[in-house]
Amino acid sequence: MLSIQNLEVKYGAIQALKGVSLEVNEGEIVSIIGANGAGKSTLLRAVSGIVPCASGTVTYAGVPIHQMPPHQIVRRGLIHVPEGRRIFLDMSVYENLLMGAFTRKGDLTADIQKVCEIFPRLKERFSQRAGTMSGGEQQMLAIGRALMAHPKLLMLDEPSLGLAPFLVRDIFKVIHDINQMGVPILLVEQNAHMALEIAHRGYVLETGKIALADDAKNLLNNPAVREAYLGGD
Ligand SMILES: Nc1ncnc2c1ncn2[C@@H]1O[C@H](COP(=O)(O)OP(=O)(O)OP(=O)(O)O)[C@@H](O)[C@H]1O
Ligand SMILES: [Mg+2]
Structure with a gap:
């Protein structure tokens, strides 16, 4: 459905994304985890057309969208819930x-x-x-x-940020339910544990590059991921 190939995004001299490729397929929840400043929000902003792509392609349902203005992308059903709610x-x-x-x-x-x-x-x-x-x-x-x-594809940027633990569970339950209704979801989260538990697949973004891509279960069991993002236990 959504296919991102070699995406690069620059903010002046800062290169926030350095050739990112990822996919979201029909029916999937795909989680992107990564440290602060890794480029997670930038990735969603680029897909939504809010920041320009320096190079690479974004296709949705077979149509290139990386040159489109945000309102046309919204009309295609790619809906972005930004960090900080707005x-x-x-x-x-x-x-x-x-x-x-x-x-x-x-x-x-x-x-x-x-x-x-x-x-x-x-x-x-x-x-x-x-x-x-x-x-x-x-x-x-x-x-x-x-x-x-x-939404035909829902992009959520840090939906659990700043919420009490029981509300975090509620929000993740809702994300699961929305997906069950048939909406694919691209999820960006600091809460790596919850994000990988709910997801089918996941990507680890490190300083603008995809460091790992795998089934969410495998990432949850990956020693390096556990050490860096899941508190090492
Ligand atoms: N408008 C901007 N101008 C200049 N640099 C920016 C801008 N927005 C983001 N950046 C830089 O791009 C990099 C990636 O930022 P981004 O917001 O995508 O990270 P993030 O992974 O979402 O981080 P966080 O987990 O803190 O939300 C950071 O180094 C950030 O400082
Ligand atoms: Mg962010």
Whole structure:
């Protein structure tokens, strides 16, 4: 579905991605783990068209998208929940959800209802200003808003960041459920353990390069990965 080949991204003199290749297939959860500054967010930004690709290709469903502006990529159903959520703080929960569906016309009642089944908390807070929600609630809203766009591929950047452990489990459960509904997911996470447990496959990104690519189970059992990313136990 999504195929990235030899992708390079530069921020001025800094080369954040140095020839990254990866794939996400139909139905998969693919996790990218890596240290701070490894280039994980940059990779998602490049796929979304937010940062330009210096070289390499990104194809989605057989179509090259690496030259497309972000709005055209969104229209193809590649939906990105960025690091730090980026919800509209001054809008209500309900308005935020509607914004997620800006690419579509027509009745959104059924979509809103579906998101509320996944996140009952959001339904209780429809009229609350999003900026006054807790961190975990804001993350639910960010994912709920992304679902309103009918993602064909969902990219999540650090969805568990800053959440209490029980909320982290909730968020991972939701990610699993969304995938079960047929949505492939490209997941970037600091929480390497959870990210690999939930994933089919995983990639380890080190300073802009893929250091390892394997089935998630194999990565979980890989001594080098355990040492560097899973606390060594
Ligand atoms: N707008 C920018 N201008 C210059 N350098 C940048 C910019 N954005 C990112 N970088 C640099 O690119 C590298 C990769 O950053 P990126 O945000 O992709 O890392 P990351 O793996 O997501 O890290 P983290 O785990 O901390 O979120 C870092 O060295 C960072 O400083
Ligand atoms: Mg990041």
